[in-house]
Amino acid sequence: xxxxxxxxxxxxxxxxxxxxxxxxxxxxxxxxxxxxxxxxxxxxxxxxxxxxxxxxxxxxxxxxxxxxxxxxxxxxxxxxxxxxxxxxxxxxxxxxxxxxxxxxxxxxxxxxxxxxxxxxxxxx
Amino acid sequence: xxxxxxxxxxxxxxxxxxxxxxxxxxxxxxxxxxxxxxxxxxxxxxxxxxxxxxxxxxxxxxxxxxxxxxxxxxxxxxxxxxxxxxxxxxxxxxxxxxxxxxxxxxxxxxxxxxxxxxxxxxxxxxxxxxxxxxxxxxxxxxxxxxxxxxxxxxxxxxxxxxxxxxxxxxxxxxxxxxxxxxxxxxxxxxxxxxxxxxxxxxxxxxxxxxxxxxxxxxxxxxxxxxxxxx
Numbered sequence: 110x111x112x113x114x115x116x117x118x119x120x121x122x123x124x125x126x127x128x129x130x131x132x133x134x135x136x137x138x139x140x141x142x143x144x145x146x147x148x149x150x151x152x153x154x155x156x157x158x159x160x161x162x163x164x165x166x167x168x169x170x171x172x173x174x175x176x177x178x179x180x181x182x183x184x185x186x187x188x189x190x191x192x193x194x195x196x197x198x199x200x201x202x203x204x205x206x207x208x209x210x211x212x213x214x215x216x217x218x219x220x221x222x223x224x225x226x227x228x229x230x231x232x233x
Numbered sequence: 234x235x236x237x238x239x240x241x242x243x244x245x246x247x248x249x250x251x252x253x254x255x256x257x258x259x260x261x262x263x264x265x266x267x268x269x270x271x272x273x274x275x276x277x278x279x280x281x282x283x284x285x286x287x288x289x290x291x292x293x294x295x296x297x298x299x300x301x302x303x304x305x306x307x308x309x310x311x312x313x314x315x316x317x318x319x320x321x322x323x324x325x326x327x328x329x330x331x332x333x334x335x336x337x338x339x340x341x342x343x344x345x346x347x348x349x350x351x352x353x354x355x356x357x358x359x360x361x362x363x364x365x366x367x368x369x370x371x372x373x374x375x376x377x378x379x380x381x382x383x384x385x386x387x388x389x390x391x392x393x394x395x396x397x398x399x400x401x402x403x404x405x406x407x408x409x410x411x412x413x414x415x416x417x418x419x420x421x422x423x424x425x426x427x428x429x430x431x432x433x434x435x436x437x438x439x440x441x442x443x444x445x446x447x448x449x450x451x452x453x454x455x456x457x458x459x460x461x462x463x
Contacts, residue, residue, distance in 0.1 A: 114423060116419075116422075116446075116451065116452030116454065116455060117446065117450055117451055117452065118446055118447075118450075119442070119443040119446045119447055120423055120442070120443075120446075121443065147402070147403065147405065150402050150405075151399050151402045151403055153423075154395070154398055154399065154402070154423055154424065155402075155423045155424060156263055156402070156405075156423065156424045156425060156426055156442075157402060157405045158261070158262070158263075158426050159423075159426070159442075159443075
């Protein structure tokens with residue numbers, strides 16, 4: 110998956126989001142070893158200090174851990190990953206709901222629309 | 234502190250090229266030196282590299298006055314090439330090896346080989362982009378403390394630009410800083426820690442890229458267009 114950055118928010122926050130996404134969808138699996146800061150920075154074409162900052166923050170959030178001699182790894186705690194996935198899903202639902210409210214639908218109508226839509230998709 | 238400028242001024246006759254610059258640069262940073270044409274970027278770089286002398290004020294690199302001692306720890310990529318056209322790659326490498334104690338032939342050749350540039354190739358026969366890459370490789374193969382790159386990405390194709398950016402990232406070391414002067418901000422924005430903006434020889438901003446994005450909610454490129462709007 111390529112790295113993509115927009116221009117309005119700090120890059121380290123965007124790196125954090127993108128690594129979280131990779132963990133949630135399983136591109137990075139529990140216990141996987143991460144490449145070195147320099148390699149990751151080079152791949153993403155970002156400043157090594159920025160990459161370092163993003164990884165340290167993710168570590169503080171418990172998604173990564175460092176083994177002193179051998180490098181940085183994705184957390185082995187499957188609950189943490191499940192929670193992360195759930196949180197990312199909530200963010201998407203939040204965005205979706207806000208847009209539906211803007212379009213003038215109420216909760217009941219949204220649920221009905223979504224159910225109908227999923228049924229339609231299943232029959233395809 | 235790696236670089237310290239106090240009330241640094243440079244005049245050419247009546248023209249004020251640098252006006253009272255106060256600036257501190259730490260080690261381990263990649264810094265963009267941004268400003269429109271004629272703002273004083275190259276003058277500042279040339280003073281740091283020892284090619285121009287200041288008119289007044291103070292400037293030190295690694296606590297040393299500019300001179301032979303600082304030239305040993307400063308690696309400078311000028312806007313225009315100073316390598317002679319008749320040289321082969323090997324002659325250019327030997328030239329650097331003779332000049333600089335901290336130059337690593339092994340690093341230079343391994344980078345050149347990766348680009349399929351041979352020792353016997355003549356500079357005369359190379360494209361502009363290839364020549365710029367050779368020069369960048371020579372400059373980056375030194376174990377210097379301060380790298381000054383004056384417009385390293387102007388006039389090269391996007392693939393060469395990517396190569397140059399990756400080389401700068403790949404050579405990052407926490408004891409050294411890199412100053413890149415450019416007006417092609419969006420191309421280098423993601424690799425910068427900090428930006429220095431100058432206008433008519435005055436320092437108008439020195440901030441981290443994160444600060445700019447957090448405080449202004451826009452990219453450095455966007456802010457630059459605002460600060461320097463004509």
